[in-house]
Amino acid sequence: xxxxxxxxxxxxxxxxxxxxxxxxxxxxxxxxxxxxxxxxxxxxxxxxxxxxxxxxxxxxxxxxxxxxxxxxxxxxxxxxxxxxxxxxxxxxxxxxxxxxxxxxxxxxxxxxxxxxxxxxxxxxxxxxxxxxxxxxxxxxxxxxxxxxxxxxxxxxxxxxxxxxxxxxxxxxxxxxxxxxxxxxxxxxxxxxxxxxxxxxxxxxxxxxxxxxxxxxxxxxxxxxxxxxxxxxxxxxxxxxxxxxxxxxxxxxxxxxxxxxxxxxxxxxxxxxxxx
Numbered sequence: 001x002x003x004x005x006x007x008x009x010x011x012x013x014x015x016x017x018x019x020x021x022x023x024x025x026x027x028x029x030x031x032x033x034x035x036x037x038x039x040x041x042x043x044x045x046x047x048x049x050x051x052x053x054x055x056x057x058x059x060x061x062x063x064x065x066x067x068x069x070x071x072x073x074x075x076x077x078x079x080x081x082x083x084x085x086x087x088x089x090x091x092x093x094x095x096x097x098x099x100x101x102x103x104x105x106x107x108x109x110x111x112x113x114x115x116x117x118x119x120x121x122x123x124x125x126x127x128x129x130x131x132x133x134x135x136x137x138x139x140x141x142x143x144x145x146x147x148x149x150x151x152x153x154x155x156x157x158x159x160x161x162x163x164x165x166x167x168x169x170x171x172x173x174x175x176x177x178x179x180x181x182x183x184x185x186x187x188x189x190x191x192x193x194x195x196x197x198x199x200x201x202x203x204x205x206x207x208x209x210x211x212x213x214x215x216x217x218x219x220x221x222x223x224x225x226x227x228x229x230x231x232x233x234x235x236x237x238x239x240x241x242x243x244x245x246x247x248x249x250x251x252x253x254x255x256x257x258x259x260x261x262x263x264x265x266x267x268x269x270x271x272x273x274x275x
Contacts, residue, residue, distance in 0.1 A: 023050055025067040028058070029107075029181055029231060037066065043101060059105025062179060082146050082179050086252050087259065088203045088212060088270055091141035096133060096148050096174075103149045106177040107231060109249075110263075112139045112148060115207065118168040125168040129155055131210070132170040138212045142203060142270040143261050144251035145176035182250050184228040190255065190275055197221045199239075199271045200257070207266040221260075221273055235260060239271070 026033040026047065035047040038055060045066075046057050065075045083093035097103065114135035116128050140148050152173040199219045205212040224246075225236040233250040237260075248260035251270060261270050 022069065024069050026058070027064045027067065028062055029179070030064070030183060032067075037068075043104065061102065062105035062107075064179075084180065085141050085144065085146045085178075086254065087272075088138065088141050088214075091134075091137045094137040094140045094146055094148060096137070096150060098150045098153075100149060103147060103175070103177045106147065106179050107181050109140075109143045109145045109176045109178060109232070111173070112136050112143075112145075112176045113171075113173045113207070114139065115171045116169070116210075125155065125170075128168045129170040132172050135205070135209075135211075136172050136174065138205060139268050140176040142205070142212075142251065142268050143176050143249065144182065144259070145178045147177050147179070148174045149177065150174045181231045182233050182252055184226075184231070184233050187233060187250060187253055187258070188226060190253065190258075191223065191226070195223050197223070197273045197275070199273050201272040203270040203272075205268050217271075219271075221271070 023034040024037045024047070026035055026045070035049055035056075037045070037047050039046040040060075043061075044057050044059055045063060046055055048055060060076050063076060065073055067073050082095060083090075085091070085093050114132045116132035116135065118125075118128050136148060140146075150172065153170070154172075155170045156168065197220070199217050199221055201214055202217045202219075203212050203214050219240045220238075221240070222238045223235055224238065227234045227236065235248045235250055236246055237248060238246060239248070244264065245262050248262050248271075251259040251261045253259065255275070257272050257274055259270055259272050261268070263269070
C-alpha cells in the first residue's frame with residue numbers, strides 16, 4: 001500500500017509539467033529558434049542555444065514574440081507596430097522614421113530616394129513634401145519593405161525675387177528595411193519543379209515620375225536558380241525583353257502570385273507573376 005501511495009504521489013507531481021517545452025522559443029521572421037533566455041534589455045534580447053554557453057544578442061525590433069518554456073507568450077510593440085506590405089498597393093503601410101534605433105536588427109533591402117517639386121510658385125510646401133513621402137513609400141513597397149529610415153531630408157519653400165523665383169521642393173533619401181522577409185522554403189515549395197512563368201502586371205516608377213504606373217503585361221519569366229542570401233531571396237532568371245538583368249529580388253508572394261523587383265538606373269520595376 002505504501003508503494004502504491006508513493007507512486008500516486010509521483011504521478012500527481014509530474015502531470016502539471018506535461019505540455020511545457022524544455023526551452024524558450026524566439027519567433028524571428030516566422031522562424032522558431034529554441035534557446036535559453038538570459039536577459040531582456042530596453043532594445044535587445046540575450047540568449048544561449050541549447051547545450052551552449054555562448055551568449056547571443058538580437059535586437060527586439062526583429063523578434064515577433066517569445067514563447068517561454070512554461071507556455072507564456074510575450075510580444076513586442078517594436079515588431080507589432082510594423083504592418084505587412086504584400087503588394088505595391090499597400091504602400092501606405094510603410095512606416096517612416098528618423099530614429100536609427102527603430103531599424104536595428106531589421107533586414108536592410110536597399111536605398112530609396114524621392115524628389116517632389118511644386119508645379120507653380122503658389123504650391124503648398126507641405127503638400128509637396130507629402131508627395132515626396134508618398135513616392136518613397138511606393139518604391140519601398142516595390143522592394144517588399146515596411147519601414148524606411150530617413151537619412152537625409154531637405155525642404156525648401158517658394159522663393160520670390162526680382163530676377164528669379166523658385167517653387168517649393170523636397171528631396172529625400174533613406175534606407176528601406178523589413179522585419180519579415182519572404183520565406184525561402186515556402187517559396188521553393190510553391191515553385192516546385194516549374195521553370196517557366198508568365199507575368200500579369202508591371203509596376204514602374206521613374207525618379208521624376210509623380211506616381212507609379214501599373215500596366216498589364218504577358219512576358220515570359222524563366223527561373224534558372226533561386227538563392228537564399230541570409231534570408232533575402234534572389235531569383236536568377238530571364239525576363240523577356242530584359243537583357244541587362246538576370247538577378248531579381250523576391251519582394252513577396254501568395255499562393256497565387258509572386259513579385260520580383262529590380263532597378264535599372266533611375267527606374268524601379270516590380271513585376272507580378274502568376275504561379
